[in-house]
Amino acid sequence: MPIRMYIRAVGTGLETMREPPRVRREAPLWMGRLCGGEPKAALRAAVRKADARGECLARYEERLWVRRAAASRPPLHDPVSGYNGRGRRSPMPTMKAAVCKAKETIVIEQVPRPVPKQGEVLVAVKATGLCGSDVDGYTGHHPMIKWPIILGHECSGVVAEVGPSTSLRAGSGESRWRPxxxxxxxxxxxxxxxxxxxxxxxxxxxxxxxxxxQVPGSMAEFVIAESCFLHPKPDNLSFAxxxxxxxVAGSLHAVERANPRLGSFVVIIGCGTIGVLAMQHCLNKGAEVLVCDPAEFKLHVAQKLGAHHTHNPEKADLKARVRELTGGLGADVVIEAVGKPATLAATVGLVRRGGTILLIGWSGNKTDAFDLTSVTLDELTVLGTLGFCWDHKAALKLLSAGKVTVKPIISHRLPLERVEEGIRMLRAHQEGVWKIAITEEEEA
Ligand SMILES: [Zn+2]
Ligand SMILES: [Zn+2]
Structure with a gap:
């Protein structure tokens, strides 16, 4: 009868052991039919074979655990349950979550509550903002989102549980996150x-x-976050x-890349959440801003927030307007925050020679028409932007100080049960729908 062995590969070396108790309790990892005392070369070959068969299901740092694939056990890093291989408690705590199961299908159900690993924190979600990328994930047009998944990435909440040993606040190194x-x-x-x-x-x-x-989102009662990517919520801001x-951080990152100066003329195509936030950053930098959007109610708010010019492209030609306002030169910076082929192509005609085009809107098209001859001959700078990087602190400061405001753009507050309705409202571009917050919090 072959002895059942556990194999652990550390770096390039291999160790074998019989039944490491901690691991066995939390997630049984084993490979059968290995005899005790086998030479290391044979074990290494066995590991390689198991790896090739896809039986190496868990990797932690340099360590490689080998186990026999077992359909009856939950897979490690289950995207829906958030099961993270650190074991279940009994009875296993669960949470309510809005799980996007398939194209245009969200189900509210109880799923296992995720357990924070080292360096992670479990956050009790208080508010989640719905975003265009949630709509893309829901309809199957987002390359990073695969079902089943809990959507939601714009999130605030309260620390519920801190993972083992690592819980430093970013940047401080002294105080720790506390429930x-x-x-x-x-x-x-x-x-x-x-x-x-x-x-x-x-x-x-x-x-x-x-x-x-790629990891479970915040349209649930709890979400896992990296300890170093948490920021204290300013007291004077609501959770929404x-x-x-x-x-706010994403648009700040983008605008910092385009770097409009005092007195620069900036055209912002699209007055969605990102557009109206980018507008506020440009105004803070002392630029003259024209905002273009077909939704009159958004233009109205943009004007109230300080936009110098607003433009409805369904009523008049944008290019002629920009030429007129800039003495025929064109804008110093054009920010594209829509992502449609037509608006992408239009940017080149709006910018001045030597100017900058910033692409925030994401079209999802394989190819987009863009006049590259003008990019060369007019010496244009075309910039992309991805997410944020060291921008959250500044974003929270701006919000807390009232230099950027999101209050007027939060058009709806819905409970978690109505996530799908919210996503459909966003997708339909319903009149009066702007930023939807999933929250139980009352409007202040
Ligand atoms: Zn987003
Ligand atoms: Zn990296």
Whole structure:
């Protein structure tokens, strides 16, 4: 009778052991039919074989655990349950979650409550902002989102549980997150050791995972976040406002890249959440801003927030208007925040020679028409932007100080049970729908 052995590969070496009790209790990992005392070469070959068969299901740091694939056991890192291989408690705590199961199907159900691992924090969700990428995930047009998944990445809440041993607040190194702390989630998980991470550009991490995209999101009672990507919620912000710090940070990151100056003329195409936030950043930088959108109610708010010019493209020609306002030169900076082929193509005709085009809107098209001849001959700068990187602190400061406001754009507050309705409202571009907050919090 062959002796059942546990195999652990540490770095390049291998260790064998009989029944490590902690591991066996939490997630049984084994490979049968290995005799005790086998030479290391044979074990190594067995590991390789198991790996090739896809039986190596869990990797922690340099360690490689080998186990026989068993359909009866929950897979490690289950995207729906958030089961993370650290074991279940008995009885297993559950939580209510809005699970996107398939194309245009969201089911409210009880799923296992995730358990924070080292370096992670479990956050009790207080508010989640609905975003265009949630709509894309719901309809199956988002390349990073695969079903089943709990959507939601614009999130604020309260610390419920801190993972073992690592719980430092970002930047401080002294105080620790404690249950009850009100926090804003920066929805990233990064590797901390790829060239981008080492350069500090963690938004470009080769192994970037985004909450609600590749890992379970915040349309649930609880969500897991990395301890280093939590930020204290300013006391004077509601949880709904604090959740929307995420697009505030994203738009800030984008505008900082385009870097409009005092007196620059900026055209913003699209007055969605990102558009109206980018507008506020440009105004804070002292730029003259024209906002273009077919929704009159959004233009009205943009004007109230300080936009110098608003433009409805269904009523008049945008290019002629920009030429007129800039003495025929064109805008210093054009920010595209729609992502439709027509608006992408229009940017080149709006910018001045030597100007900058910033692309925030994401079209999802394989190819987009863009006049590259003008880019060359007019010496244009075309910039992309991805998420945020060290921008949340500034975003929260701006919100807390009232230099950027999200209050007038929160058009609806819905409970978790009505997530799907909210996503459909966003998708239909219903009149009066702007930013929807999923929250039980009363409007202040
Ligand atoms: Zn978003
Ligand atoms: Zn990385």
């Amino acid at each position: 009850g702390d009100a926090v804003v989630v920066e929805p990233f998980f990064t590797c901390k050791r790829c060239p981008a991470c080492l350069r500090g550009q963690y938004n470009l991490c080769v192994d970037l995972k985004i909450t609600g995209h 406002e604090a959740a929307i710090a995420e697009p």
